[in-house]
Amino acid sequence: MQQLLALVPALPLLAAVLLMLAATRIGTNGVRILGVGSVALSALLACRIAVAQIGAGWAVQPFDVTLWHWMRIGDFAPDVTLHLDGLSLVMMLVITVIGFLIHLYASAYLDGDPGYARFFACMNLFVAAMLTLVLANDLLLLYVGWEGVGLCSYLLIGFWYDDPANGRAARKAFIVTRVGDTALISGLFLLATSFGTLSIPSLMQHATTSWPIGTAMPTLAAFLLLGGALGKSAQLPLQTWLVDAMAGPTPVSALIHAATMVTAGVYLIARTHVLFALAPDALLVTGLIGAATLLLSGASALVQTDIKRVLAYSTISQIGYMFLALGVGAWDAAIFHLVTHAFFKALLFLAAGAVILRMHHEQDITRMGGLRTAMPGVFVVFAIGSASLAALPLVTAGFYSKEAILGGAWDSGPSGRLLWCAGVVGAFLTALYIFRLLFIVFLGEQHRHPHGVTGWRIGVPLGVLAILAVVGGGLQTPALLGGIAIMPGILGGVFGSASHEGALALLPLVLASLVPLAGIALAWRWYGGGLASRFETQFTGLLLRGWDFDRAYDRMIVQPLMWLVRVNHHDIVDSFYEGLGKLAQRTHAGLSLSENGRVRWYAGWLAAGSVAALAIAVLS
Template sequence: MLHAIWLVPAIPLLGAVILIIGCGRLPSLLVSIIGVGSVALSAIIASFISIGFITTPPPGNAFTIILWHWMAIGSFSPAIGFYLDPLSLIMMLVVTIIGFFILLYSSEFMAGDEGYSRFFAYMNLFVAAMLVLVLARDLLFLYAGWEGVGLCSYLLIGFWYQDPANGLAARKAFIVTRIGDTGLMIGLFLLFTHLGTLEIQPLMLRATQSWPAGSTMPTLAAVLILIGAIGKSAQIPLQTWLPDAMAGPTPVSALIHAATMVTAGVYLIARTHMLFALAPAVQMAVAVIGAATLLVAAFAALNQHDIKRILAYSTISQIGYMFLALGVGAWSAAIFHFMVHAFFKALLFLAAGAITMRLHHEHDIFRMGGLARRLPVAFWSFFIGAASLAALPLITAGFYSKEMILSATWAEGGRIPVLWAAGVITAFLTSLYIFRAVFIVFFGDLKTPVSGHYGPRITLPLIALSLLALIGGFVETPEGLGGITLFSKFLASVFGEAPVVSGSAANLRLLAASLVSLAGAGLAYALYMRSSPRFTAWAATPAVLGWRRFLFTGWGFDRLYNALAVRPFLAIVRVNRNDAVDYVYQIIALTCRMAHQFLHQSQTGRIRWYAGWLAAGSLVTIAISVLQ
């Protein structure tokens, strides 16, 4: 059964190829059958493989299959091969299953769009590339998937390419992530030149054997990989592309945020965690970046009024949690949060899409309102997603994954738990901003008329994801709440045993964190449901308004980068419009032209003249031999 692993990425790829060859001339029913069916098939195969893997684990708890070798140059022979271990298994399952729900949803959401077939071609390619990324045995093959994901994100963000703004957003996403990709590529070169292989498992082993912890080489390699990861995962300072990536269709956002793309960085760091363990400073940097991103994105999310941008900032913030977990060495906590986040973030995006499609693609939350009764399915699914995101205690999956991260952060944080504090503050802010959205969108007066209706292809994914967002967390619970450790036990063969945090202090912190998220929701209720005039007046004072505007632009990162990078570059371009290098070549051309001016006079066209010079030349030649 495990040998069929190659089918998992191959089937969506085949679907994409068929749709691309179809050139948009296939009937839309066939397109949706191919587009959704291929990922569905892939998900089914992935599920069977997972069952087989769990019931009868292969030796060493990892399975490798090599299809063929890409090329062979000396000792360098990267393979087209797949590597399945608990980590890639979880990634594969999340990608295929969430991907399937999103595609099922989009088959109705995108109906009637003129690029219907193109959309599914890109989406299938996206899923295939992501599966290659998570299943690759070789870092080079992983990089191929990595670039494929980048390409597909570009294509899908700019899906409605007729609007120049969408093209701009697509290019921005591509260029910003490319900065990270370049770092990753240099990192791969470095690893290969020093360790002689790119196959991930031997590479990690060799790194641990030949590099002492904290030395320069692993630090450098880890920094380069980290640059790649923060580019893809939209962490500070390369996070600016993600809010703009909302230009694409909503299912694309769901796919990018939940199942593919942004989690690639998390996966990469988890995959190469041995390298990061050798570079404690870089690992600390991962944690700090995560913590900073958490706070920055959460504050920015508080001030958005586009429903998709709120979710975009929340993704940046939640990936920050994963980075925080990675940074403190809580690898399985990061992957757990990745999984749970995939559930509720896909749910939130799909619910948001379901709302906007009934409101003539209105994205501004202040022009929505009172939708709870009109759109019950969307309301309940969005509410469940929001609850999970806000980590409302006990009943939501987000609670368990966030607790796991926070307790690990506390354990790592030493006496001054700054990182833990950042996590807790963000938990409060998360709860506040998402319930702000919930109360504004679903309660109050109806502001925009609702039209149309849903089919089962919209509601089914919402219901399924709602269930997952609620119960998906029970595979791992804190010591104080049953102490189930299915998830971390499963990943133990990859990451080692996770330390068990227990004791009354742990339970106390658990209670505090729960109260914090409840407090956030309560504050949101107080501020936005009961809209007190004092708060409204305070929010409108000039100082606060200035801050809000600053946060609205995402802490002015775009402006900063414009000033630091884009404008100086454009200035240089303007100065160098006539290309200084060209002058060198112009001098060459000028010399040639002057030589021509001089020599063309000898071209009289008269045969006797030529014969005369011929004779003179011969005479000189003979004279040279005579005089010698």
């Protein structure tokens, strides 16, 4: 059973290679079977491994699989080793199961697209890279998967490259995430030079025994890893790429936002939580960044008119919740919310894609409206996803995972109470913007009529995800609501005893439960009651532009660099080497004058040279 672990990432990787090499020979059905089937097999293998490795009390029996020895440079000898424990098992299940549902959906969504095979090749490569990232037992192999998902995101965001705007969005995602990746690789260099290894278990053990809590080295290392996490997970101040990533096809948006790339940063911090525990300052900054991100992004989502941009800002905000949880040491709560977020956010993106597809690829919500009767099934699943995102009390998965985060914040001291307040305000904003979207699209005045029907390859993933968005909360519940501890049991071997046991006091629990209801009520009053225009007129500009981060970066970074390019268009460095070349040419021209064909001149120069050589020998 343990040897089967290598097949989980290998199957989609092999399918990606075959699709790149032989797509024209196997036809559309072959592409569909290979692209979707490989991820389905990976999901089945992942589930089989989970059944075999989960024991009593939901504890996971960890193991390693060494595939080969990678290299040896002195004492540095990393292996290509896969590691399965509770954390990597949860991530593997999320990536493969949600990835399969998205692939099945995409097989219908992209029907007839001339880049059908190229799309599935990139999607399968994306899944393989993410699986490599989460199963790696070594930070070097993790970095290979890390850069792999970055490459695939570039290819998929710019999939429809005929439109220059899509190419710009892809380049923006690639460049902004490279900023974070530079910090990450610097952190890896620091760890490798400090301990001579990048094996995650060895690193964590060495860090614990060698670095006292709060000293400079663990703090610097943690901040460098945090920089990488901020880029991949689109947190302040590197969040600007994610909204523009909506240029890709909707299944790409669902895969990036729900099951793969944006969760990589959360996973990295959770995987290296021992190091972050040695750096309290880095933990505090992590929580503060998460809180600020969830509030600013939630506010921006309030006024967006593009259905996918609303969900994009929502993703940034929800990842902020996970960073908030990491910042207060609620490791299991962060991973729990990662799981439930994968359920309801994939559902919302795929449901939005179904709307877009039947609305002639229209994404402006002000041109929709009244779709409840025309698309009743999509309305139901979108309402379920919206309720789970808004953390509707008791009946949705999102409620239980957010309560776990808020409980961890409440129990973590004065700074945690401040973050708890930010989380509650964020919950209010979340309910407000997602139900504003629901009311406008499905209950508002109808402007256009949808065409066609929603086929089974789109309907089945929506139905499965809708069920998961409801029952997924049963993985972990507060003590006041049953005290189910499946997720803490699975993750206990990674994080020790559960970082939050669900013992949130009754009053904070009730307050946090009522806030989403208040947000839904206000959304109905404003948007269902026709009072939205007054609010949007006052705040639309700044919020639509995402708090002007792009404009600030353009003025502070892009324009100064462009000025330097214009000033230095001849390149001062090249001028130095061009000068050397010109000096050599002129020296050659001068020396060539001595080549006149006259033997007397040659003999004279030989004599002069001999005299000069003798003089140097005598004088020295």
